[in-house]
Amino acid sequence: MTENMTAENPATDFIREIVVHDLEAGKNDGKIVTRFPPEPNGYIHIGHSKAICLDFGIAKEFGGKCNLRFDDTNPTKEDTEYVDSIINDVKWLGWEPANIFYASDYFDKMYECAVELIKRGLAYVCELSPEEWDESYRGNLLTPGRESPFRNRSVEENLDLFTRMKNGEFPDGSKVLRAKIDMASANINMRDPVIYRIRRASHFRHGDKWCIYPMYDFAHPLEDAFEGVTHSLCTLEFEIHRPLYDWVLDSLGYPVDHRPRQIEFSRLNLTYTVMSKRKLLQLVKEHYVSGWDDPRMPTVCGMRRRGVPASALRELNKRVGITKFDGTTDVALLEHCIREELNATAPRFMAVLDPLEVEIVNYPAEGIEDLDAINNPERPEEGSRKLRFGRRILIERNDFMLEPPKGYYRLSVGKEVRLRYGYFLKCERAVTDENGNVVKLECSIDLASRGGNSPDGRKVKGTIHWVNADTAVKAEIRLYDRLFTVEQPGADGVDFLTQLDPDSFKTATGFLEPALAQIPAGQSVQFERTGYFASDPDGTPEHPVFNRTVGLKDSWGKQQQK
Numbered sequence: 206m207t208e209n210m211t212a213e214n215p216a217t218d219f220i221r222e223i224v225v226h227d228l229e230a231g232k233n234d235g236k237i238v239t240r241f242p243p244e245p246n247g248y249i250h251i252g253h254s255k256a257i258c259l260d261f262g263i264a265k266e267f268g269g270k271c272n273l274r275f276d277d278t279n280p281t282k283e284d285t286e287y288v289d290s291i292i293n294d295v296k297w298l299g300w301e302p303a304n305i306f307y308a309s310d311y312f313d314k315m316y317e318c319a320v321e322l323i324k325r326g327l328a329y330v331c332e333l334s335p336e337e338w339d340e341s342y343r344g345n346l347l348t349p350g351r352e353s354p355f356r357n358r359s360v361e362e363n364l365d366l367f368t369r370m371k372n373g374e375f376p377d378g379s380k381v382l383r384a385k386i387d388m389a390s391a392n393i394n395m396r397d398p399v400i401y402r403i404r405r406a407s408h409f410r411h412g413d414k415w416c417i418y419p420m421y422d423f424a425h426p427l428e429d430a431f432e433g434v435t436h437s438l439c440t441l442e443f444e445i446h447r448p449l450y451d452w453v454l455d456s457l458g459y460p461v462d463h464r465p466r467q468i469e470f471s472r473l474n475l476t477y478t479v480m481s482k483r484k485l486l487q488l489v490k491e492h493y494v495s496g497w498d499d500p501r502m503p504t505v506c507g508m509r510r511r512g513v514p515a516s517a518l519r520e521l522n523k524r525v526g527i528t529k530f531d532g533t534t535d536v537a538l539l540e541h542c543i544r545e546e547l548n549a550t551a552p553r554f555m556a557v558l559d560p561l562e563v564e565i566v567n568y569p570a571e572g573i574e575d576l577d578a579i580n581n582p583e584r585p586e587e588g589s590r591k592l593r594f595g596r597r598i599l600i601e602r603n604d605f606m607l608e609p610p611k612g613y614y615r616l617s618v619g620k621e622v623r624l625r626y627g628y629f630l631k632c633e634r635a636v637t638d639e640n641g642n643v644v645k646l647e648c649s650i651d652l653a654s655r656g657g658n659s660p661d662g663r664k665v666k667g668t669i670h671w672v673n674a675d676t677a678v679k680a681e682i683r684l685y686d687r688l689f690t691v692e693q694p695g696a697d698g699v700d701f702l703t704q705l706d707p708d709s710f711k712t713a714t715g716f717l718e719p720a721l722a723q724i725p726a727g728q729s730v731q732f733e734r735t736g737y738f739a740s741d742p743d744g745t746p747e748h749p750v751f752n753r754t755v756g757l758k759d760s761w762g763k764q765q766q767k
Contacts, residue, residue: 218527220259220468224267224436232462233435237269240434241295241302242425245275245409246282247482248290248497248504251518251539254298255473258522260438261300270303272432277309278424280408290497294505298515306432308424309410315419315427316371318457319382319401323363327456328400330366331355331383342388343396350388350396370403373416377403384423386452394449398422422446426453429465437465440472441531473525474533476692478503479701493705494688500752501688501709511685512729512739512754514550517542536687540755547729547737547754552580552587555625555670556732556751558682558715560599562674566633567649568596576656578626590720592626597674599716601734604669605646607635614667616646622667625733629654629665670733677716680749683741684711715751722746729754 228235239260243249249257264271273295277283295302322328331353333342344350358366370380382401390396400423405416419427429437437450447467454464474480479488480503488494488502497504500511508518520542525534555578575591600616609617616622621631628650636645653660657668686709695701721730726742736756744750 219529220436220438220470220527221263221266223466223468224263227435227466228267233433234463236433236435237264237267238272238433238435239264239269239438240272240274240306240429240432242274242276242428243291244279244282244421245277245284245287245291246279247287247486248506249294250480250485250503250505251475251478251508251521252473252480252503254505254518255522255525256438256440257295257298257300258519259470259527261295263436263438264303269435271300272304272306272434273302274306274428274432275308276421276424276428277307277408277410278418278421280404280406280418283409285409290506294509297509298505299519304432306428307410308419308428309408311424311428311431312411312415312419314431315424316417318427319419319423320364320367322384322400322456323367323382324360325456326360327385328382329353329356329358329363329385330370330380331397331399332380334378343393344388346391346393349390350393352388353383353397356383356385356397367401370401370417371415373405375403377405379403382417384449384452384456386449392445392448394422394446395452398449422449423453426450426465426467427457430454430459434465437467439467439469441469441529442472443467444469469529470527471529471531473522474531475503475539476533476536477687477689477694478536479689479694484695484701487702493702500683500685509727510739510741511752512547512727512737513543514546514729517546520546533693541759543755544737544757544759547731549583550581551729551731551737553578553582553731553733554718554721555592555672556680556682556715556717556721556735556738557599557601557670557672557677558713558732558735559602560716561602561605561643561646563598563600563630563646563648563671565596565598565630565650566647567652570596572596576626592718593673593676594627595673595675598624598671599674599677600646600669600671602643605632605635605643607643615669616648616667621665622669623654623657623665624650625668625670626657627655627671628652628657629659670735672716672718674716676719678719678722678749680715680717680721680751681744682713682715682738683750683752684713685709685753717749717751721751722749731757 241257241260261271342351381399383397384400386395388396400420401417404418407413450467498506498510521539573595576594577589578592579589580587605616616632618632624630630648630650632646632648634647635643638644688709689704690706691704694704724740726740729739731737737754738751739754741750741752
């Protein structure tokens with residue numbers, strides 16, 4: 206047992222228990238090597254973050270190493286754009302790969318392994334079309350398959366044909382190399398699966414060197430074995446592929462005690478979210494979102510742009526845990542983790558998103574003063590800042606009502622509220638336009654209540670935020686919400702595009718404390734009484750742009766307190 210796994214800090218899930226057992230048994234000479242193996246055919250999303258945290262977390266906890274390996278075996282869908290984004294996202298999540306590998310670097314060795322299987326009588330070149338195979342030979346869950354008419358070719362003929370496949374003598378789709386396993390297997394994946402196919406496509410790293418490419422199920426165990434991976438952690442859909450994974454290694458003579466072990470765990474699914482790369486690509490290509498980093502997307506880069514802290518994603522995965530049972534996590538738990546992190550770390554500022562002008566009639570026309578405001582009550586060491594106060598301020602329009610209902614504690618004519626960090630404010634008169642809309646308030650302040658303190662012990666229940674009308678900075682506020690209107694988009698065969706929320710993205714013109722114009726892109730802040738926001742890269746000091754990360758209301762946290 207490693208130093209990290211003690212009575213005080215035991216293994217916390219079945220995978221860690223397996224790792225502890227393997228270490229105690231001396232497997233793989235006591236080494237721990239994991240890998241995160243994304244295909245570079247899209248941007249990684251929050252579902253991948255679970256695998257990332259598990260792969261890198263296991264390696265860190267047990268003193269091992271985790272490699273980042275790109276499974277670039279399908280040249281028609283892969284690109285360096287995706288490679289660069291994945292490297293950036295993994296590091297942003299807080300992990301540093303021990304090595305960065307590519308499956309394509311092993312193509313020569315994989316080809317040699319395929320040749321070895323042919324020599325051992327365990328692979329053959331098949332000329333059946335995919336349609337012929339599926340219709341007449343593959344069989345189904347109730348019916349065993351039939352042997353291909355090419356299954357019993359001689360080793361010499363198969364070697365010749367496979368060499369000619371590699372040399373480009375045959376058209377795409379005319380021939381494949383199949384593993385010779387068991388056409389009567391109850392596991393259809395073991396019914397002579399394809400392990401190589403002809404595909405004339407330029408590879409983004411190796412150009413036109415190859416016109417045949419290995420299938421993922423053949424490449425995956427070999428890559429793990431070449432790199433000395435000890436624990437190959439996969440999501441549950443790969444469980445049915447594990448017999449083929451083991452067959453490849455068995456057939457090539459890898460000893461059980463010194464080779465990778467595939468272990469499956471449940472993937473991370475979230476309500477109001479789609480995780481399918483195909484569906485995410487469709488959203489991007491058909492312009493339902495602005496790109497892979499649209500803040501409504503579940504991609505890691507989209508969440509980063511929205512202002513989600515990496516620590517919140519790590520905490521979410523910790524709370525979800527590692528199990529063998531598929532399920533769906535309420536997106537409210539993610540939002541709760543985000544709030545917890547930002548409540549502790551995000552500095553506070555005031556911003557008004559729907560302004561209503563207030564003139565303080567008993568304050569000097571040219572009067573100006575600075576009020577003290579706390580930067581973060583969760584972190585007193587971060588001190589305070591100055592707020593400029595004057596005769597004209599802006600408040601949120603919904604903080605005033607002409608005819609308030611019972612129990613309304615914000616501002617109305619003749620009523621009093623506390624200005625955050627400022628004075629007691631009383632509305633004397635509401636100015637309306639010809640349509641009866643309130644366009645301005647005339648108010649007075651209790652000059653003895655500076656800092657929000659009651660001079661005579663009277664109680665004021667309502668506190669509202671504000672900004673100075675003369676110094677506030679005008680900004681674009683992007684109000685993002687959940688992308689879909691239903692918990693399970695696309696369920697029961699429904700077109701998921703019909704369940705998009707047309708109101709998931711709105712904009713507002715906000716007025717901010719001047720300091721907010723200077724914060725760097727990506728910085729998260731709390732707009733007091735409104736929510737958490739992040740500065741967007743599109744913004745400039747002259748035109749700040751902020752994205753709403755999440756509101757202040759926490760339904761998940763309240764559920765846990767009941």
